[in-house]
Amino acid sequence: MPSPTPEIRYALSGDVSIAYAVVGDGPVDLVFVHGFAGNLQNELEMPEYAAFHSRLASCSRLVVFDRRGTGLSDRMREAATLETRMDDLRAVLDAVGSQSAVVFGTFEAAAMCLLFAATYPERVRGVILYNPVASTGASRHVASDADIATMIEQWGTRASAAAQIEVMAPSRAGDDAFADVMARHQRLGASPGAARTILRMSREVDVGDVLPAIRVPTLVMHMPSLREEAEYLAARIAGARRYEVPGPDYYIMLLGDEAYDEIERFVESLHGDPAPDTVLATVLFTDIVGSTARAAELGNRAWRELVERHHAVVRRSLDVFRGRELDTAGDGFFASFDGPIRAIRCATSVVTGVRDLGLDVRAGLHTGECETIGDKLGGIAVNIGARVAARAGAGEVLVTSTVKDLVAGSGLVFEDRGAAELKGVPGEWRLYAVADAAS
């Protein structure tokens, strides 16, 4: 381990404290995101982690942190959505003064790292994934309620650690002392309730639709038994490199020199940072229903006043939910968000807010890769958003399946509206209405 022992500090994400530490001072920032749970304090003390930290820190300024709900960070009762976790990652990067970093995530954290890279390409130099679980498109094993109950029952026992070691570190199988170390690490990382929350949440995560929007260099590493998911992802990320770690041990901190060399080569290859010209965004379109008839009925002056009040309501909601107004076309709005949950909440608040004015709006949302043209956004994803809005009923918020898949854990409920064709857009699109948007 590089000395002196790195100090653990807290970054504030909203009012939630996220524990982080910086190891080493290499030329490139590299932030490591645990797939499940860890405990910084313990990792900085565990000899097992020393080689991992010192290898990564030799080629980078390594930033490590405990995700919310685990280790030394604040706890929450409810699951953290992908969007909240992106906010946490940004808070950590801000706290350490990192403009752009290589983002390194394992298992289920891969989904958040990919979404982060697509959403904030200007802050991501490259992505490293290890044993990623990110898409239901590959045949991935989804834990049943019974599986989860069993895992929680056995949480932090030597026996369950020993069973895991047989798979993840066969060379240490039967080593009771190591089983104790890993069981303890499990307990220090997450309490049973926290573990249950993460396990349930991870079943729903799917960022498969985001993969084409990744425009940064990506390295997908995996152990032999998890090749399928890694291949699926690597095939859908432009220019991604896939690397199968040789073993014999597969815990991230026991991968060994050959795998760490691969990471080092990848990090060192990331010199220069071309300005990104695409970004992942959620676009929102709204439109007043029956506006021509209403305008005729009210007369010009009254109608103009009503439209102005409508605009004020929409802009207030955009403000609250951190949306960016891109255009108004007649009596409709086009706005973008960096998170789909905030976008949906904004849309429902607009629908409710304008109803008090006696108006009905339809709203549609899509999340996709957009071209950045100056301050504006363009591209097919924007067209899709507009088409989805056109399909919405009065007072309805309609979203694509892409949006729905990204908001797992948010508590938002959807009603399936079936598959639709969207004018001018190839393929079929499954659409969902946000439940109770009208209430």
Place this chain on the structure above:
Amino acid sequence: MDITETRYAQSGDVSIAYRIAGDGPFDVVWIPPGISNVERAFEIGGVQREFFERIASFCRLIVFDKRGTGLSDRVAGIADIETRMDDVRAVMDATGSQRAAVVGVSEGGPMSIVFAATYPTRTRALVLYGTLPRFVRGPDYPFGQSKEELLREAEHDVQHWGTIELAREWLGPDASDDSLAEMATRMRDGASPGAYRQLEQMNSEIDVRGALKSIRVPTLVLHRTDDHVQVAGARWMADQISGARFVETPGSQHMIIHGDWERIADEIERFLVPICTAEEPEVEPETLLATVLFTDIVDSTATAAELGDRRWRELLERHHAVIREHLARFRGTEMDTAGDGFFARFDGPARGIRCARAITDAVSTLGLGVRAGLHTGECELLDGKVAGISVALGARVAAKAAPGEVLVSQTVKDLVAGSGIVFEDRGVAELKGVPGEWRLYAVADA
């Protein structure tokens, strides 16, 4: 020494981490100070382990992390005292401990006090170290800091959580680099900054003075002379507990494992061993701390006359069914029905209040208005029934409530800090047949 692997007790859907050290002839449940971590506590070579091993040399020591801290589930929001008491009972049940000596350290003191008063059958003896029944000064309570001071200090701590600087403030300028680093680690392991803020918020509100006189188990109050938690407050507290022994030891350290901890351990052993190894007489305790709830239908005579006997009887039956359903849900025990009113008791006041509110809401859908009153105090136990002045007080409080209102005494309000229940001050009242003046509070939004 045998120390078990960390396991978890289930308290509702929350996991509470615990470990057991030693296998002595009686059980000690260790109620930790503000922050703890059962994994770190037993680290080889640490003073904490040495201390626990010393305690466990004469008992079976059960240690746990309070919800929100250490290895237990770190739930959002502040837990009130009765939820924390439920956690203690869950740990005792999980470890097969019927009855234990309870040792409450610092922040663990108030909940230990209420636990001993509420569950005398599960508490063999009580030891309180470095603690007070209330941590902030008040008009009639000269000990502790002002509330503003406590909250300001807490915020300062939150901002500097886990730093060497804060460790130095806590341990003093003479502390070694090693002990500073260890303290900083202990903070981070014990609680995250957000959790610590919530803990201190609760501590600024908690007041369990009302439970002191109800403690009927042998009690030792142990305090270091120059602890920043004033020794005068501890002495006053010992005076309020019937038969309590007060022992002052030299030193200025607040943390039990700092300074001359052997002396502290000696005192605990000397006190507990004779009491806890004596033959236990199997008698029901005569008194315990309980929350009593009285409800009464408003204008029942007029309504009965209006409806006629048969319909009134039917309505009354539905009223009774609704109340019994809610008593079951909130773990209340029905003591009596007097005409159209109920008398019930609870082992936690927050549950009592929640039950009362649910009842007033539910019976209003039957077209009935109910007044409800609660008091927490020492009650005599007679064949499973409770009696005494506290019971009379509860009835008088209920009589003062307006239709649909839940009215509580000051004691109840002081005990539910952290529950999120909001009160409106209803001023001072005299209660028929009860000496003194009583400040009453209405539960908001009842």
